[in-house]
Amino acid sequence: MRVQFTETVLRDANQSLMATRLPYADYADILSTMDKAGYYSVECWGGATFDSCLRYLGEDPWERLRNIRKNMPNTKLQMLLRGQNLLGYKHYHDDVVEKFVELSIKNGIDILRIFDALNDFRNIKTALEATKKYATANTIASGCISYTQSPVHTVSKYVEMCKELNCMGFDTICLKDMAGTMSPYEAEHLIKGIKDAVPDMPLILHTHCTTGMAYQTLTKAIDSGIDVIDTATSCFSNGTSQPATETMFYALEQYGIETGLNEKVINEVNNFFKPVKQKYVDDGILNPKSMATDAQALVYKVPGGMLSNMIANLTDMGAMDKFDAALAEIPAVRADMGYPPLVTPLSQMVGNQAVTNVLVGERYKNISNEVKNYFKGEYGIAPAPVNRDLEAKILGAGGVPTDCRIEDQKRTGEEFKKAAEELGDLAKTEEDIMSYICFPKQAKDYFLARKEKEERTCKYTMEACDED
Numbered sequence: 001m002r003v004q005f006t007e008t009v010l011r012d013a014n015q016s017l018m019a020t021r022l023p024y025a026d027y028a029d030i031l032s033t034m035d036k037a038g039y040y041s042v043e044c045w046g047g048a049t050f051d052s053c054l055r056y057l058g059e060d061p062w063e064r065l066r067n068i069r070k071n072m073p074n075t076k077l078q079m080l081l082r083g084q085n086l087l088g089y090k091h092y093h094d095d096v097v098e099k100f101v102e103l104s105i106k107n108g109i110d111i112l113r114i115f116d117a118l119n120d121f122r123n124i125k126t127a128l129e130a131t132k133k134y135a136t137a138n139t140i141a142s143g144c145i146s147y148t149q150s151p152v153h154t155v156s157k158y159v160e161m162c163k164e165l166n167c168m169g170f171d172t173i174c175l176k177d178m179a180g181t182m183s184p185y186e187a188e189h190l191i192k193g194i195k196d197a198v199p200d201m202p203l204i205l206h207t208h209c210t211t212g213m214a215y216q217t218l219t220k221a222i223d224s225g226i227d228v229i230d231t232a233t234s235c236f237s238n239g240t241s242q243p244a245t246e247t248m249f250y251a252l253e254q255y256g257i258e259t260g261l262n263e264k265v266i267n268e269v270n271n272f273f274k275p276v277k278q279k280y281v282d283d284g285i286l287n288p289k290s291m292a293t294d295a296q297a298l299v300y301k302v303p304g305g306m307l308s309n310m311i312a313n314l315t316d317m318g319a320m321d322k323f324d325a326a327l328a329e330i331p332a333v334r335a336d337m338g339y340p341p342l343v344t345p346l347s348q349m350v351g352n353q354a355v356t357n358v359l360v361g362e363r364y365k366n367i368s369n370e371v372k373n374y375f376k377g378e379y380g381i382a383p384a385p386v387n388r389d390l391e392a393k394i395l396g397a398g399g400v401p402t403d404c405r406i407e408d409q410k411r412t413g414e415e416f417k418k419a420a421e422e423l424g425d426l427a428k429t430e431e432d433i434m435s436y437i438c439f440p441k442q443a444k445d446y447f448l449a450r451k452e453k454e455e456r457t458c459k460y461t462m463e464a465c466d467e468d
């Protein structure tokens with residue numbers, strides 16, 4: 001028996017624990033060692049890394065990817081891609097999605113883990129097709145399911161989703177438990193059900209330690225036939241991050257399960273990251289709170305991040321006396337919206353609407369634009385029928401019901417070309433144009449700073465020449 005590991009320290013682990021503030025320079029020196037660890041893959045790009053590079057770290061995300069590629073020639077590099085949203089929150093046109101995938105593969109990505117917040121697979125189809133179109137011998141298209149619990153999210157529903165991902169042509173399937181609420185029992189039933197339905201499809205489990213259940217869940221998942229687990233080197237594990245790589249390695253060794261990992265190397269990797277982590281603990285970027293176990297998500301069925309957000313908002317407004325009422329309102333709003341998985345951006349939308357309903361004292365007297373757009377079908381199809389009265393109130397006469405609306409009208413605009421024209425000579429490469437499309441302001445600021453730096457260097461060189 002064999003279970004392989006995806007190491008997440010370069011992406012999800014530092015995104016979860018320290019808001020993705022890990023600069024490339026902090027880990028450049030360990031990459032060639034990590035390359036010898038024997039991981040199934042290293043998750044190193046996508047998610048919030050792209051935004052963080054441009055917004056906070058003054059890095060070109062594409063250059064970061066090329067550097068990782070150069071230093072890890074033998075390991076599969078993995079990214080997280082939010083389907084038609086790419087790395088942002090709006091739906092991009094097909095030409096942009098296709099170009100983004102093309103450039104990701106060209107710059108070094110092997111595995112594209114593609115998901116949609118609502119599991120509306122129309123939103124991941126273009127990214128899949130582009131992956132197939134630009135695939136190299138190493139490319140893997142991984143179809144990813146946002147895992148959540150609700151009356152409509154049954155084992156059979158998830159099995160159906162997996163069959164669909166299989167039919168669509170994905171190479172592997174990943175179950176993404178972003179809130180860390182998947183219990184050992186649920187993992188067992190889910191994975192056995194999926195393995196029965198699509199036995200040849202490699203299955204990956206991505207979970208978080210937030211609620212403290214992840215190790216037990218992984219153990220059951222392994223018993224039930226999971227092929228790959230996501231873990232983080234131990235000093236960047238636990239809390240809101242993934243379970244620890246070395247811990248799972250030692251446990252599996254004793255079970256006699258082959259992992260392909262090199263014990264010496266994975267320990268060396270952790271030793272390297274220990275002082276890196278300490279630096280961020282010392283300067284407060286890594287908040288010790290994110291290292292704690294918080295089982296509230298299991299009690300309230302609300303992800304930890306969403307709960308702490310709500311507490312912060314209510315405290316700001318001096319309305320913590322409404323906390324219990326707001327908490328009770330969340331499942332009600334979620335039911336009205338057809339049980340969307342509580343993942344960004346839906347967790348924020350549901351949470352804010354619940355708080356508003358309670359604070360205003362009348363349900364849906366004020367409705368946020370995001371919720372209105374959700375009912376207009378702009379995010380995709382809801383997992384279950386929405387509240388029809390609320391839908392009628394939002395859409396008015398002649399509105400097309402949420403679950404009938406076809407949002408995937410050919411997105412054939414020339415968004416890429418338009419952006420190229422806007423940027424002019426500030427963009428040097430297609431990658432620059434893509435950065436600008438994803439994060440216009442941050443990318444432009446970055447390009448302007450880059451230009452200024454180049455001009456300074458250029459002037460300096462000229463002056464140096466003059467002295468000669």
Ligand code: CO
Nearest residue numbers: 012178206208
């Ligand atoms: Co995650």
